[in-house]
Amino acid sequence: MKNCIKQISLDDHSTEHRYMQIYRQIKESILSGLCQYEERLPSVRAMAALLQVNAVTIVKAYDLLEKEKLVRKVTGSGTYVDYGRPVVVEDTLMEDDVQRSVFISPDTINFASATPSPDLFPVRDFKTALLEVLDRDQGYAFGYQDPKGYEPLRTAVGKMAKHLGIQCENENIQIISGAQQGIDLVAKGLLYPGETVLIERPSYGGAMQAFFSRNARVVDVPLEPDGISLDALEFSIRETRPRLLYVMPNFQNPTGISYTHDKKKKIIELSEKYNFLILEDDYLNELSFSDEPAAPLKVMDQHDRVIYIKSFSKMFMPGLRLGYLIVPMRVAEKLLAAKQSSDISTSGLLQRALERYLSTGAWEQNLQVLCNEYRQRFHRMAWMLEHYMPNNVKFLKPTGGLNFWLKLPDQLNSQMLYKSAMERQLIFAPGELFYARKPDENCIRLSIAAVKFSQIEAGIKLLSQLIRLRLKLDQKETPLRAEYRDPIL
């Protein structure tokens, strides 16, 4: 039976009509997220039988829900929850912005895109690798590949993983067409409809979309400055008995938060104690700008419960659509079947070319170039934010990564801010993109992935001015509590 119907109880002594009681309780379940988008409600007949009321009563309740656009009726199929529609994959949204700004105006200050700009791609070296493959493999580079991935590439990424301290064999490695596909395969291969996935709040929209698409129940758990809230997490685990926990323990997207060693250890223990899997999206561990390196959760995975996702989009080239999973053997077969039914296999030419590229050591050189470039942007960004943002704009300085997460004053209308910034050719990622439900906070994400170093100063100055301006404007509604620090000239 569906979650949302579990605790419907009718009070015969209530003055409230029965259909109103039913309507109200289902509505609550939907708004609370207990009933997920696209979840099917029991048929009128079944519902009437279950609650032992007249079918007409159920029809009236469902009609009310449909009027409020909380459910939709699908002829010949049933009544479905139509609330909590999946969020967009922000990378694609932002990339559209980038594309536009690239072609319409090279002057756009792009704090929106979380993926590197094309000028940072090692095109020459990769071209060499491509040619080597074409001359060596001829037609075989274009035949179907092992759905698990091109064996030599799996060996090569296995070596990379071992450098990070991850123990794995080739059988544990699944090549994927980018991290988004990795998340989608896990949702498709391991989640039964209605099973619960716990995610961080806020989190990556593309992951939520993949879980929603599998009709999973997505429950978000708040983040603290040192990682996910353990109390809230254990409470949610007990409540929902999740099948999966999706986390980004290093330089989390969008907040930039990194988990402490202890919190990493603790969630591993919880996964064993409560028998769920952890999906670790390690999209950026290379970019540590503090002394201690950012160790993946997978390194501590003594219970073999962590599925590790690594993308080549952030630290190499997003358009390649390549990445890999490191999977516990107990789920390897299911994920392979999910891969086959999704796209059979990933392009053999690109897999072979990447393997050649990795073999030359060009990868390490390119990584150095990227890290140096990003380090400069990172420190510049942090300094500018510290010195130019009004005090009532709160943010945590991350220890690495590409993202800065700003909490704006509650009275500031962030949509208006987004508009007025756009008009001045400055773009950022609105906080709403990173929540499964309407957010309780007023945040924005600034990324240094695609913005030029030379643009950062002007960008932050402009943004802080716009915020001050909007605060004054929005003051009319609510009194302004903030004091300002004079901008440094």
Add this chain to the structure above:
Amino acid sequence: MKNCIKQISLDDHSTEHRYMQIYRQIKESILSGLCQYEERLPSVRAMAALLQVNAVTIVKAYDLLEKEKLVRKVTGSGTYVDYGRPVVVEDTLMEDDVQRSVFISPDTINFASATPSPDLFPVRDFKTALLEVLDRDQGYAFGYQDPKGYEPLRTAVGKMAKHLGIQCENENIQIISGAQQGIDLVAKGLLYPGETVLIERPSYGGAMQAFFSRNARVVDVPLEPDGISLDALEFSIRETRPRLLYVMPNFQNPTGISYTHDKKKKIIELSEKYNFLILEDDYLNELSFSDEPAAPLKVMDQHDRVIYIKSFSKMFMPGLRLGYLIVPMRVAEKLLAAKQSSDISTSGLLQRALERYLSTGAWEQNLQVLCNEYRQRFHRMAWMLEHYMPNNVKFLKPTGGLNFWLKLPDQLNSQMLYKSAMERQLIFAPGELFYARKPDENCIRLSIAAVKFSQIEAGIKLLSQLIRLRLKLDQKETPLRAEYRDPIL
């Protein structure tokens, strides 16, 4: 409420225990396919309430089902149907065989793979296109692409479609990472769990797997020599009110059957009358070896109900993982969202290279080469089958395509045949791959996609000998009714 529970009725006057009645009726629903793999049964409580029996009765019924491995219990989630596990994607299975045979023995006679062998790929011309793109676009070739696809490529494939007589705009075109992804996106974007998809019997296993993965109810409709059985189709439509009909109207896989013009027209009319969508997998229309060309269903789609899938795997290079959809505008947005949550976008480098390649006219030349080669193999194959197969091996000669579908005598053990063929380095596709449920017929698929022309004669002679041999062996169990024609020497 779940399909499988719809018509459970308890007979109080029966001598059969109630839990046995419930167990039996659910079991029947599962075996008949009315209850699909991974479908969730109502909770014990809900079921007890619905049938107004004691909870213990339901528990006993579910326990029996679990003992027979028809359902499995998932702690904290519910009881799921565990029967009718999705079939494999035969291309990958077969491709594994090919890989093995390619590297272990070049002498293997491969009637199994339905995809062209690497020696037929236009590697040189495609390499030229790749280099052109790398020099022209530099890093932009590796950035994120429009999730709908690289605009110039969409324009180019739009032209190709118009040559086939299909009217479409760029907004109707969605670039995909191969046809398998196209089917998966339709399943993901358009099917609610529990909705019905009608497919041909037999059909492509990868499609079934994609539909199963969406928890759709897959119902198969028998094929006749001139296309799907209209009577059976309309009956199933009335029974199940499907959301989607998946068909391959030209040189169907695996049977090679082509629909008559009238049957194509009729199923379009049915889709309008009964309000469902048609997914046309046009994987091979180029390979017509008769006088009249194989017109896609989409050409007659005056009601805009056909989603058209075109792969570049069969007539170009499978490893590229490229294809396109032509979609009615009413579903374009949902399919785009499904694409984004699946892999964000398809490799920009490969999309751009294909666009360059198409622009040179090399495509048409390559097509000619492929058609000439396949025509020779096709006629050779048909002639050999007609002259060497025992009379009690039935097959229809297709008018084009790559596949021949053989119906073996019922008394022949086709698994033993597969084994003994394997031992002699001859492989083919067992019929079981193409059925959602245990097949009622004893068929095999022979494909000419990867076999060398020079191997066909020896291959068919060997296969017919093995069949005769097995018939004699299997005779011990059942009397042999077949008369033989002497092999031509």
